[in-house]
Amino acid sequence: MRLRGFHRVIxxxxxxxxxxxxxxxxxxxxxxxxxxxxxxxLLSAIGGGLSAFYLVGLALLIILPSLPxxxxxxxxxxxxxxxxxxxxxxxxxxxxxxxxxxHLSPDQPFARVEVGAGFxxxxxxxxxxxxxxxxxxxxxxxxxxxxxxxxxxxxxxxxGALDALSLIREYHNRSDQFATVLEQHLxxxxxxxxxxLVVSFFLAVAMTRRPRWQRPVFALVNFVQTIPSLALFxxxxxxxxxxxxxxxxxxxxxxxxxxxxxxxxxxxxYSLLPMxxxxxxxxxxxxxxxxxxxxxxGMSESQxxxxxxxxxxxxxxxxxxxxxxxxxxxxxxxxxxxGAGGLGTFIFQGLGQAAxxxxxxxxxxxxxxxxLADLLFSWLARHWRVIPEITS
Amino acid sequence: xxxxAWLRPLTWLAVLLLATVGMSWLAPLFHWLQPDTRTVVYxxxxxxxxxWLHVELVFASGLAAALTAMIAGILVTRPGGRDFLPLASxxxxxxxxxxxxxxxxxxxxxxxxGAAPTLVALGLYGLLPVLRNTLVGLDGISPTxxxxxxxxxxxxxxxxxxxxxxxxxxxxxAGVRTSVTINIATAAIGSTxxxxxxxxxIIAGLINGNTAFVLQGxxxxxxxxxxxxxxxxxxxxxxxxxxGQSSVV
Numbered sequence: 001m002r003l004r005g006f007h008r009v010i011x012x013x014x015x016x017x018x019x020x021x022x023x024x025x026x027x028x029x030x031x032x033x034x035x036x037x038x039x040x041x042l043l044s045a046i047g048g049g050l051s052a053f054y055l056v057g058l059a060l061l062i063i064l065p066s067l068p069x070x071x072x073x074x075x076x077x078x079x080x081x082x083x084x085x086x087x088x089x090x091x092x093x094x095x096x097x098x099x100x101x102x103h104l105s106p107d108q109p110f111a112r113v114e115v116g117a118g119f120x121x122x123x124x125x126x127x128x129x130x131x132x133x134x135x136x137x138x139x140x141x142x143x144x145x146x147x148x149x150x151x152x153x154x155x156x157x158x159x160g161a162l163d164a165l166s167l168i169r170e171y172h173n174r175s176d177q178f179a180t181v182l183e184q185h186l187x188x189x190x191x192x193x194x195x196x197l198v199v200s201f202f203l204a205v206a207m208t209r210r211p212r213w214q215r216p217v218f219a220l221v222n223f224v225q226t227i228p229s230l231a232l233f234x235x236x237x238x239x240x241x242x243x244x245x246x247x248x249x250x251x252x253x254x255x256x257x258x259x260x261x262x263x264x265x266x267x268x269x270y271s272l273l274p275m276x277x278x279x280x281x282x283x284x285x286x287x288x289x290x291x292x293x294x295x296x297x298g299m300s301e302s303q304x305x306x307x308x309x310x311x312x313x314x315x316x317x318x319x320x321x322x323x324x325x326x327x328x329x330x331x332x333x334x335x336x337x338x339g340a341g342g343l344g345t346f347i348f349q350g351l352g353q354a355a356x357x358x359x360x361x362x363x364x365x366x367x368x369x370x371x372l373a374d375l376l377f378s379w380l381a382r383h384w385r386v387i388p389e390i391t392s
Numbered sequence: 393x394x395x396x397a398w399l400r401p402l403t404w405l406a407v408l409l410l411a412t413v414g415m416s417w418l419a420p421l422f423h424w425l426q427p428d429t430r431t432v433v434y435x436x437x438x439x440x441x442x443x444w445l446h447v448e449l450v451f452a453s454g455l456a457a458a459l460t461a462m463i464a465g466i467l468v469t470r471p472g473g474r475d476f477l478p479l480a481s482x483x484x485x486x487x488x489x490x491x492x493x494x495x496x497x498x499x500x501x502x503x504x505x506g507a508a509p510t511l512v513a514l515g516l517y518g519l520l521p522v523l524r525n526t527l528v529g530l531d532g533i534s535p536t537x538x539x540x541x542x543x544x545x546x547x548x549x550x551x552x553x554x555x556x557x558x559x560x561x562x563x564x565x566a567g568v569r570t571s572v573t574i575n576i577a578t579a580a581i582g583s584t585x586x587x588x589x590x591x592x593x594i595i596a597g598l599i600n601g602n603t604a605f606v607l608q609g610x611x612x613x614x615x616x617x618x619x620x621x622x623x624x625x626x627x628x629x630x631x632x633x634x635x636g637q638s639s640v641v
Contacts, residue, residue, distance in 0.1 A: 007475070008475045008476075009475050009476055009479055012476075117502070128479065128483070131479065131482050131486075132478075132479055135478055135479075135482075223618075226573065226617050226618060226621045227613075227614045227617055227618075228576055228577030228580050228613050228614070228617050229577050229581075230577065230580040230581055230591055230594055230609075230610070230613065231577075231580065231594075231609070231610040231611075231613035231614040231617070232610070232614075233610075234594050234597075234606040234607060234609060234610030234613075235607065235610045235611070235614065237603055237606055237607075238425060238603050238606070238607050241603060242425075257603065258598075326489050326491075329491060330491025330492060330493055330494070331491075333491055333493045333494065334493050334581060337581075337584070337595070337598060338598065344493065347493065347494075347497045348584060350497075351497065351500060351584055351585055354505075356500065356501040359497050359498075359500060359501060360498070360501065362497065363493075363494040363497040363498050364494075366491055366493070366494045367490050367491065367494045370489045370490065370491055370494075371486075371489055371490075373489075374486075374489045
């Protein structure tokens, strides 16, 4: 019997990783922040020992799943593959630490280590292998694995072994600013999501009471969602600066043509579509037979709401919050262009100065926040799903 | 009856072209908005040329992305590629949580400045909605329909082109629509990494504090998005009408 499911996927992924990590530069040394780096291929970058660890590890991931193992051994082999994948992934920062020991001399205080294309490809394919390995595992196993890998990575960063890494240098240079920018980003995106959640709830309730409103409301929020972000930010600047120029009250509140005000307005407007749609669906599409059964049991209207409608609606509403939050985190990054602050400030400053590490310092946390929001809200939605599946 | 479906996209297109060609006619309005500035209409590049570049960028990346994603989606739903189906759908759903701006920004360290990284970022990002919807569309076809087709003696190719793709076409088209909508917006941001698009006037206006420039770029991008969206709407309507007439399902 062969390893069901991943007997072809993991070898293909590991094979691609093997080719790319061998062919591309693994890491490079930058004499200072702006000068381009000199790259090193795998073998000269991290020396024979570590290279062998990665090459043999990947080769095993190609060979092991492809062999025709017999039944009792299969389980052991699967565990070996799991552990191997975790080791390779968790060890990645160590390879960079080793690289900086080998290639940076203490007489170059401004030199930094740049992560090369080979490393990124290895990381990417190892993550895909991890996804494939964890596919049929439970939530607990997935969380444990993620925790182990993250703890090892974090430990490596804490020991200072990666301090020469360009991204970490860049972070240390602006750790105060990073905290401010992160705070702005979270406040703007989560604040807008919160406001739009409240607005959407009332809109959705109003639409269930007055069906005539449905068409115009959906037409409007659809229309807004079609307008590209940069254009909507731009369109709001002119009226807001006009208003602010003619009203001292608005000026005192800090509302100007550029800054957080147009950004927040646009973000709330964008958030309305996914939120209104999901809230409306959640409130209206409750299976009639469930309500019938509730009434049959002698439930009052408020009991119906608390015990049937609300528990059924909650996961759908949370799904709306998930989509909206992910979208808002991305759009907040764009809002930095109109002076709203947030992680986008780093991205666009970095692009302006051609300082790629600064771009990464803005872009990677933005992606991280979006993934985190995705994980959190998918988990919440699953957690609060009272009835496993609604059959209509 | 037939032409009425196209009335809306054609109207938006007319408004878009009129605004592109005739932006300078609105100069008095922009003067009123921006009284202390000499140049109130963006003149570093012709609006029509920028519109063309913007559309070209979105169309090229969209076409490449849609074709690649559909082929990938078809391959992983064949018996030989089924092993890769869970991974493909995971990539499609995780990838879509990546903010488009971040993907655009990450393409610069990898590929440098200019139109090329924008094209690659748009193409990669545009893949995901189409891939996801292709998988949903092909996977959602009821096995009995496929069994029936097999029973009628259809070859796998015939089943794919006559049954599966037509049945999934609506969902796939919706994916293409999402992908193009996102890419029109992201291409505008491509101006910050050196691609020439309709985002140029906005960025120039923001840097120089010229609200009129910002407004001009924003109006044209908005109109382009509305034109494209209504075009997809019309195509979807046509598809539904044809579906209703032929009653394959």
